[in-house]
Every structure is written in C-alpha cells, then in structure tokens.
Amino acid sequence: MVNINNQEADNLAAHLGQNRAEFDSKYLEKGESGRMVLNAIPCHFLVGNSCSVYEHRFEGCKEFPAFHVKDFNKRLFTTYMHYDRCPIIFNVLETLKKDLEWQYDSE
DSSP states (O other), X not given: OOEEOHHHHHHXXXXXXOOHHHHHHHHEEEOTTSOEEESSXXXXXXXXXXXXXXXXXXXXXHHTTOTTSTTGGGGHHHHHHTXXXXXXXXXXXXXXXXXXXOOOOOO
C-alpha cells in the first residue's frame, strides 16, 4: 500500500491531463484520517512489470519494496504478495534462494 500526498496526486493528475477530482475518483481511496492510497492492487499504472508513469511515480513507489527500511522482516507478507508482480522482489528472493541454497521439501 502506497500512501500518497496532495502534491504527488496533483503532479500525476496534471501529467495525465486530469483534474484532481477526476484523478481522485478514478485512482484513489481516502480514509477517514484523510490518508490517500491507490484503490487497486496491482497498481493502475503497472503495465506488465513496468510503471507506465515512472518519471511521475509517488515517493512510496520510489522506495518500494523498501528492503532498506527498518523492520523489513515485519512486512514479509506484503512482500510475498507482490512476488509475481514486482521484478525487484522476484529477483531479490530468487537470488536469496540461490545464495542460501534453498531447497523445496515436498513432504
């Protein structure tokens, strides 16, 4: 889940040639606290394994999957949820399997 601020939403709406009301109703979900997040998983802007608005992406997307952020191990479920969608996560986990000589036990 990517948190979005007003400036980021303004920037992407302008890039897409939409006003904020149109952009918000099409792409965002707003919580009671005013927090904004994308209203779809996978993201509307993910085309194949690429971001179609890469140069205008949100800050949370720039740091995704946040392997560098403290307490990464507490977000493993979310990481695994995106394994088949995110080439970064896929490649990191596949490299770890190889480096750790992970073997699947079918029993």
